[in-house]
Amino acid sequence: MKVAIFFGSLSDRSIMKITSEVLKTFNISYKSYVISAHRLPDILSETIKKVESEGSDVIIAGAGLSAHLPGIISSKTILPVIGVPIHCNNNYGSLGGIDALFSMIQMPKDVPVATVGINNSYNAALLAIHILAIKYQNIRELLLKFRMKKKKKLITEIKQNLLS
Incomplete structure (x- = not known):
């Protein structure tokens, strides 16, 4: 296993599923865990x-x-821990995910969490892939091909729109 994916409740599954989909495209093994930091702290510690x-x-x-x-x-x-702030659609006075975002980006010194945008588990997966590419040559090669493919697609789209 190269990546461990944690989320605090089953309601976060739809957002975090995107992470696993991106990792699969790079043939990266992962395992997911649903563990509440507040309700199951002992199980969380054991799982870490x-x-x-x-x-x-x-x-x-x-x-x-x-x-x-x-x-x-x-x-x-x-x-390394990458945080994904999730906008919860519930009746708890959710602040559109800003509450979760601030929780992650305002970590005290010495306890870093790399944080992506609200609900942006796609970028969390890509950041993990970048980290893994430092150590694993096969992932590095796949990442370089991925980036080149994205670049070519963007150039093609720009050219098509300029000619229209």
Whole structure:
């Protein structure tokens, strides 16, 4: 396993599913866990130790509202943690995901969480892939091909729109 994906509740699944889809396109192995940082802290701690012992290289953690999951994980490991702030559609006074975003980007010194935009689990997966590309040559090659393909597609679209 190279990537561990955590999310705080089942309601986050639809956002975090995008992460796994992107990882699959790069043939990156992953495992997902649904664990609340507030309701199951002991299980979270045990799972982080398990993820480390299984050889994970990076962790992606998505959470909404107070969004402590990525920060708690970061406090318990030296693996890179990428946080995905999630906009929750519930009756708890959600602030459109801004609450989760601030929770992640305002981490205290010495406990970093790399944070992407609200609901942007796609970019979280790509950031994890960039991190993995440092260590794994096969992922690096796939990433370079991916970037070149995106570049060519964009150039083609621009040329077509200029000629229209």
